[in-house]
Amino acid sequence: MGAAHTAPPAGSLLRFENVTVCFDELEALHQVSFEMRAGETRVVLGAAGSGKTVLLKTALGLIKPDAGRVFLFGHDITNVPERDLFDIRSQVGVLFQEGGLFDSITVAENVAYPLVNRKTHTVPASEVDSRVQDALRFVELEHTLDKYPSELSGGMRRRVGIARAVVSEPPLVLYDSPTAGLDPITANTIMALIAKERDTQNTANLIVTQRYQDGQLMANFRYNRNRGYLEPVSGNGDAAGHGSNSTGTVFMVMKEGIVVFEGTQAELEASSDPYVIRFVPKYS
Amino acid sequence: MLDFLKSPVAAIQDFYVLAGRAVRNIFRTPHYADDIALQMDVIGVGSLPIVFLVSFFSGVVITMQMSRALSQYGATGQVGQIVAITLVRELGPVLTAVVVAGRNASGIASELGSMTVTEQIDAMRALGTDPIQKLVTPRMIATCFMQPMLTIIADFVGIFGGFLIARLSLGLSTSQYWTNAYEALKYNDIVQGLLKPLVFAFVISLVGCFYGLRTSGGTQGVGRSTTTAVVVSIVWVFMITALLTRIFVNLS
Numbered sequence: 001m002g003a004a005h006t007a008p009p010a011g012s013l014l015r016f017e018n019v020t021v022c023f024d025e026l027e028a029l030h031q032v033s034f035e036m037r038a039g040e041t042r043v044v045l046g047a048a049g050s051g052k053t054v055l056l057k058t059a060l061g062l063i064k065p066d067a068g069r070v071f072l073f074g075h076d077i078t079n080v081p082e083r084d085l086f087d088i089r090s091q092v093g094v095l096f097q098e099g100g101l102f103d104s105i106t107v108a109e110n111v112a113y114p115l116v117n118r119k120t121h122t123v124p125a126s127e128v129d130s131r132v133q134d135a136l137r138f139v140e141l142e143h144t145l146d147k148y149p150s151e152l153s154g155g156m157r158r159r160v161g162i163a164r165a166v167v168s169e170p171p172l173v174l175y176d177s178p179t180a181g182l183d184p185i186t187a188n189t190i191m192a193l194i195a196k197e198r199d200t201q202n203t204a205n206l207i208v209t210q211r212y213q214d215g216q217l218m219a220n221f222r223y224n225r226n227r228g229y230l231e232p233v234s235g236n237g238d239a240a241g242h243g244s245n246s247t248g249t250v251f252m253v254m255k256e257g258i259v260v261f262e263g264t265q266a267e268l269e270a271s272s273d274p275y276v277i278r279f280v281p282k283y284s
Numbered sequence: 285m286l287d288f289l290k291s292p293v294a295a296i297q298d299f300y301v302l303a304g305r306a307v308r309n310i311f312r313t314p315h316y317a318d319d320i321a322l323q324m325d326v327i328g329v330g331s332l333p334i335v336f337l338v339s340f341f342s343g344v345v346i347t348m349q350m351s352r353a354l355s356q357y358g359a360t361g362q363v364g365q366i367v368a369i370t371l372v373r374e375l376g377p378v379l380t381a382v383v384v385a386g387r388n389a390s391g392i393a394s395e396l397g398s399m400t401v402t403e404q405i406d407a408m409r410a411l412g413t414d415p416i417q418k419l420v421t422p423r424m425i426a427t428c429f430m431q432p433m434l435t436i437i438a439d440f441v442g443i444f445g446g447f448l449i450a451r452l453s454l455g456l457s458t459s460q461y462w463t464n465a466y467e468a469l470k471y472n473d474i475v476q477g478l479l480k481p482l483v484f485a486f487v488i489s490l491v492g493c494f495y496g497l498r499t500s501g502g503t504q505g506v507g508r509s510t511t512t513a514v515v516v517s518i519v520w521v522f523m524i525t526a527l528l529t530r531i532f533v534n535l536s
């Protein structure tokens with residue numbers, strides 16, 4: 001790394017520069033570089049164990065890179081001590097693959113957690129309840145306020161996780177495998193919620209997933225606020241809707257810690273790399 | 285060449301880092317008083333019945349065994365002294381530590397372990413809470429506070445168990461037993477009898493937290509961490525008691 005370092009330009013939400021993460025002998029990320037800008041949806045595809053979760057945790061500073069740099073909202077977070085990260089992390093919403101819901105407290109307390117635990121940008125106590133209710137209404141779980149996470153189904157827990165991720169209205173939301181382990185119908189409900197969140201709040205999204213359909217939905221559908229449902233984006237796409245990039249969706253494919261593809265959906269579908277096209281179902 | 289040493293040395297280093305941060309947090313805000321109180325209840329009050337049982341029967345057994353040996357010298361009357369010294373110096377602290385290690389090192393490791401594998405620890409960090417402040421420090425404080433108390437209780441219950449045998453089976457008088465027991469104890473014995481549980485508590489709680497927080501590999505991993513935490517903390521208890529006893533024996 002050169003000493004003279006240029007900070008990333010404004011509007012950059014998240015930037016990786018040659019990030020390498022090792023666990024003992026294993027390289028979970030190898031020289032990963034990319035940049036996410038405001039309004040962007042980035043879908044990261046990759047087989048199990050390809051380093052998707054590690055990528056997401058590195059973006060939050062939960063895992064420290066062994067080499068390279070990570071910038072969050074233009075701040076270099078690579079070597080920042082944990083205590084000084086809390087402030088910047090509070091601007092990022094995150095849904096963990098395993099949920100990460102605190103099982104000793106109720107659903108409402110879980111969703112309120114980001115609001116009441118922050119050191120800065122605190123929300124007045126009188127507002128917390130209504131914000132929590134709004135967030136739970138958004139995921140259609142307003143009746144579960146006083147339940148404990150263990151009393152909910154897997155899909156409901158994901159939805160609570162989404163409510164907690166977005167309750168503080170962060171400009172950037174990270175989703176780790178939001179549809180893993182769910183049946184296809186529930187998975188679609190979850191993805192529809194994520195798209196709805198993106199299009200009502202204008203957030204940037206980093207979505208890590210094994211399912212190509214998840215990326216396809218994010219790339220080709222927008223939530224129509226007036227009508228209240230998802231509709232295919234029109235524009236420069238072909239009749240089936242793909243090829244259009246008006247949702248600003250970028251695809252990235254990871255293989256064993258290496259980014260093997262980065263580009264639009266059309267480029268992804270045209271790829272000849274056998275690993276990359278494994279993620280693209282064949283169209284009839 | 286020394287590669288096989290790399291992982292234990294790294295683990296010990298990580299343990300020191302955790303211990304250092306847990307101790308430093310005592311002097312930092314926020315303090316989670318509710319969590320400390322809850323853990324005191326779980327660790328202290330929860331361990332009482334088993335500490336009672338174990339120490340009572342130890343006192344009974346020591347008295348029965350010793351009375352036979354002492355009767356050869358016609359010194360059965362001195363049994364109170366032996367029971368008191370054995371319990372206060374050694375068995376009280378160690379038996380309590382083994383109970384607390386079995387109940388609480390495992391409890392802590394499995395609780396923090398499940399929180400780790402379900403990414404609750406990551407979520408805590410992501411949402412602005414330091415898991416060491418919120419989870420480790422309260423458990424450490426609670427254990428360090430409760431374990432000396434439990435040990436004192438164990439000492440008394442054990443000596444009382446010995447008294448029942450001395451009175452009912454050996455025919456000693458009440459005052460003979462208790463005076464003998466009381467006069468046997470020196471200042472040095474009390475200090476070592478209270479210092480040991482404090483050190484054990486520190487080690488047991490931190491070993492439990494340490495293995496809990498480094499759990500990986502899902503539900504199976506939680507089981508592994510739990511077992512390791514109990515085994516490692518019990519091994520440490522016996523090594524530390526040997527070391528401390530050596531120091532105190534030299535002192536007197």
Ligand SMILES: Nc1ncnc2c1ncn2[C@@H]1O[C@H](COP(=O)(O)OP(=O)(O)O)[C@@H](O)[C@H]1O
Nearest residue numbers: 023028046047048049050051052053054055500
């Ligand atoms: N805390 C850890 N310790 C050791 N190895 C890890 C750890 N976290 C992840 N790994 C390894 O890093 C690789 C990438 O893992 P991960 O990012 O979780 O994959 P996925 O793409 O399925 O989310 C895997 O081989 C995994 O075993």
Ligand SMILES: [Mg+2]
Nearest residue numbers: 052053097177
């Ligand atoms: Mg993963």
